[in-house]
Amino acid sequence: MNNFDFHNPTHILFGKGRISDLNDQIPADAKVLILYGGGSAERTGVLGQVRKALGDRMVVEFGGIEPNPRFATAMKAVQVIADEGATFLLAVGGGSVIDATKFIAAASRFKGDPWEILTSRGAVVKEAMPFGTVLTLPATGSEMNSGAVITNAEKGAKLPFLSAHCYPVFSILDPELTYTLPPRQIANGVADAFVHIIEQYLTYPVAARVQDGFAETLLRTLIELGPKALDAPKDYDVRANLMWTATLALNGLIGAGVPQDWASHMIGHEITAFNDTDHARTLAVVLPALLNDQRGPKREKLLQYAANVWNIREGEDDARIDAAIEATRDFFHRMGIQTRLGDYGVAASDIETIVSALTEHGMTQLGEQGAITPEDARRILETAQ
Numbered sequence: 001m002n003n004f005d006f007h008n009p010t011h012i013l014f015g016k017g018r019i020s021d022l023n024d025q026i027p028a029d030a031k032v033l034i035l036y037g038g039g040s041a042e043r044t045g046v047l048g049q050v051r052k053a054l055g056d057r058m059v060v061e062f063g064g065i066e067p068n069p070r071f072a073t074a075m076k077a078v079q080v081i082a083d084e085g086a087t088f089l090l091a092v093g094g095g096s097v098i099d100a101t102k103f104i105a106a107a108s109r110f111k112g113d114p115w116e117i118l119t120s121r122g123a124v125v126k127e128a129m130p131f132g133t134v135l136t137l138p139a140t141g142s143e144m145n146s147g148a149v150i151t152n153a154e155k156g157a158k159l160p161f162l163s164a165h166c167y168p169v170f171s172i173l174d175p176e177l178t179y180t181l182p183p184r185q186i187a188n189g190v191a192d193a194f195v196h197i198i199e200q201y202l203t204y205p206v207a208a209r210v211q212d213g214f215a216e217t218l219l220r221t222l223i224e225l226g227p228k229a230l231d232a233p234k235d236y237d238v239r240a241n242l243m244w245t246a247t248l249a250l251n252g253l254i255g256a257g258v259p260q261d262w263a264s265h266m267i268g269h270e271i272t273a274f275n276d277t278d279h280a281r282t283l284a285v286v287l288p289a290l291l292n293d294q295r296g297p298k299r300e301k302l303l304q305y306a307a308n309v310w311n312i313r314e315g316e317d318d319a320r321i322d323a324a325i326e327a328t329r330d331f332f333h334r335m336g337i338q339t340r341l342g343d344y345g346v347a348a349s350d351i352e353t354i355v356s357a358l359t360e361h362g363m364t365q366l367g368e369q370g371a372i373t374p375e376d377a378r379r380i381l382e383t384a385q
């Protein structure tokens with residue numbers, strides 16, 4: 001096992017009705033800026049519950065944060081904070097609202113050009129405003145990690161950043177808030193969490209028994225319960241297990257002490273930057289093609305994945321690897337997610353744009369060995385057509 005530091009300060013409040021605990025989590029004298037997305041939080045009544053729980057505190061609201069949140073929108077919120085003197089941020093929504101809030105929290109305390117927060121991948125962030133979250137879409141793990149991804153439409157860039165200053169102070173995870181999700185978002189959440197686990201598990205072995213076993217359990221849980229959530233959207237236990245799985249998939253625990261890949265994510269981000277395809281769907285396109293392409297370096301873990309996640313134990317090594325990749329693709333299809341570039345309007349002639357963007361954004365040494373170059377990404381994308 002590799003050396004690691006693990007520190008995750010986010011307080012999780014999990015279960016039914018937990019929004020009522022907001023009052024105890026935010027300082028009584030705070031001026032709260034509530035941040036939300038395109039209107040689902042208002043429609044579903046979550047915002048109403050939040051306003052009620054905040055009691056007599058001074059509250060300001062900022063709505064309209066887009067899926068794949070935009071830099072320009074986040075900067076408007078930074079201005080609102082300055083104008084209103086807000087002291088605490090509360091994100092109500094999915095990964096996009098939470099990611100935007102992290103960026104806003106950092107940008108509102110940053111003296112230089114805020115775009116540098118992204119180009120430096122967060123290295124320039126020395127402080128951030130405190131913020132909490134009320135999660136409405138289990139998927140990204142953003143509710144319990146320090147990362148965020150922001151899109152700059154003018155620059156055609158979707159870039160991630162990480163900062164130890166950007167963990168939520170607390171996150172409220174009420175599975176009942178996910179009942180209103182449309183099937184497309186249920187599926188996206190399951191697929192995104194699945195690929196987060198794979199990016200930290202399916203690399204090369206370092207004798208990390210606990211991390212591997214934990215990752216395999218999380219993967220099997222998604223495979224079993226993902227389709228059930230589509231069939232029975234109001235099954236509390238299904239929703240509760242999916243919600244907690246998505247959080248554990250990317251809160252640092254399974255990634256501690258093991259090599260990590262993230263190539264599918266970085267290539268996927270360029271597809272979203274290109275034509276706004278849902279994040280999870282870009283992953284469902286890239287991952288199977290990448291696993292097939294990288295079957296040499298990932299051989300041992302692919303065989304372990306085949307056996308422990310899919311119970312594929314018979315036949316030659318390559319046949320078992322083929323079957324595991326096919327099972328992965330089938331799982332995405334069962335969730336209603338297509339796995340080819342053409343399904344999302346990306347033509348063969350567009351691959352060049354996506355590959356050039358990887359180079360432009362410095363994504364030239366991807367994967368657990370830093371060995372996946374833009375030329376490798378081109379080959380992977382060509383087989384994903």
Ligand code: NZQ
Pocket residue numbers: 036037038039040041044065066067068069093094095096097099136137138139140141142145147148149177178179180181182185188189192250265279
């Ligand atoms: O905008 P509103 O109206 O709120 O609607 C949202 C949005 O349209 C809707 N929604 C959310 N909760 C709902 C709901 N609709 C009905 N009922 C509810 N309870 O769902 C739509 C998608 O929301 P979004 O927040 O965009 O989805 P998700 O949570 O999948 O977040 C995706 C973003 O997170 C980034 C992605 O790149 C993408 O920008 N990621 C963040 C990560 C992180 N911080 O660690 C890691 C991930 O790999 C990912 O890159």
Ligand code: ZN
Pocket residue numbers: 140192193195196265279
């Ligand atoms: Zn993701």
